[in-house]
Amino acid sequence: MMGCSLTKENENLDKSKLTKTAEEFAAQWFEYDFKSTVEQYADQMGDEQADSYKEYAKMQKKHGAMKKVVDKSYSTASDTATVTLTLTTEKAGKLVFTVIYSETGEISDWKVEEYQSIGKTMGRAGLNTIMSMAIVFAVLIFISFIISCFKFIGNAQPKEAAKAEAPAAVPAPAPAVVEEENLADDLELVAVITAAIAAASENECTDGLIVRSIVRRS
Template sequence: MKKRIAFALCMILMVLMLGACGTDPTTVDYNGKSYSDLQSEMDTNAGMVQSLAQLFKENKLTADTLPDDVKDQLTSSYGVTEAQIEAAAKWQDTLDEFGKMKKIEDDTFKVTKSGKTLTTDMTIKFAKKDVNFEVVYDYYSMDVTGISVDPIYTLGEKMEKAGLNTVISMAVVFAVLILISLLISCFKIFPYLEKKKAAKAAGQAPQQEETPAAAPAPAPVAAQTDDTELIAVIAAAIAASTGTSTSDFVVRSINRR
């Protein structure tokens, strides 16, 4: 019995989900705003962003260089939002790249809800490329959190761009690897240069001739003193003390102390 009840509930849930998927978006209430309200706001945002982009171009301004007093006047007097000011710069870049705007395709307008985010977008034709104009809301407050202006690329253009990015990335990787290998190979040169430098220094060193050692200076010869007078005095003293003659003895040596 329980299995049958669970199966029935699953079937009912699936039916409800299928019914929700088939709901006409124009009849859905988006937190107090209807489909037509969101479409009207989309047109208003696109017109405001276009006017701001023209203002920036005429005065050579950007979102970053816009004076604070002008920004305050735009937000207070004309109800311009920060998101519109930032989107104006992207709009101007789109004009510079893809030429003038031709028309807004209102039949491409659609609403997408995902979690707490509600997104509205539509296609705008420019001279060279179709552009997707997107407005993002916070679903609970329905405040605009962002506006984007992005080119719509075909599958071929996306593949071409992806291939180009791949080639550039691989080229950068190989270039870095080659540079690293060259740097590593350069390390082998340093020992060779060191050996060459040492050999060159050894070859240029002057050969110093061995000079003979200087002969030691001869020791000073003590001056031989003449002891004749001293001998005569000593002999006379001895002869006087002994009462003999100096001829009776001979002084052979003198010991100094």
């Protein structure tokens, strides 16, 4: 409803007129020399525009001249209108032209893309899905590997702590020092006893009582 009311209110966004303008634009696109333009004005272009022109030059070389329009669509949104054309080319494949018009009916933006069939689009979507799943599984496997390594790290830490807390070896006790006996005192004692016995034998009493005196010299 919005598209219809907008078209009635704004005569600049007439469907037949804008569609015809888009077809003329597509024909001019095939004749335009994008390659020479990039070579001559590369310094004056931005990187994005220069890359787009190079890509368009490759498309022209790949597809050759325009043959005919096989599909067209028209839509409006807010204060703009869009015409989409699908056309065949001389060498191979199809191209899709999207031309966007401002509220004044002038071309405000446009783009050219390779036509993608439903089967090719589905195949590419399926490939992207498989690649995404493979990446997810690879990340999960990597995370599982990292988690499994934590177990070995945790077991190694108590062992290192036990080694650090092990008591130091107790040194063997030093052998007891045996004090040497004072042999000089013993010899002196023997000499005193011997002398006492000798004296006693000389001064023995007549009544049979023997008096022995032992004197130790210090």
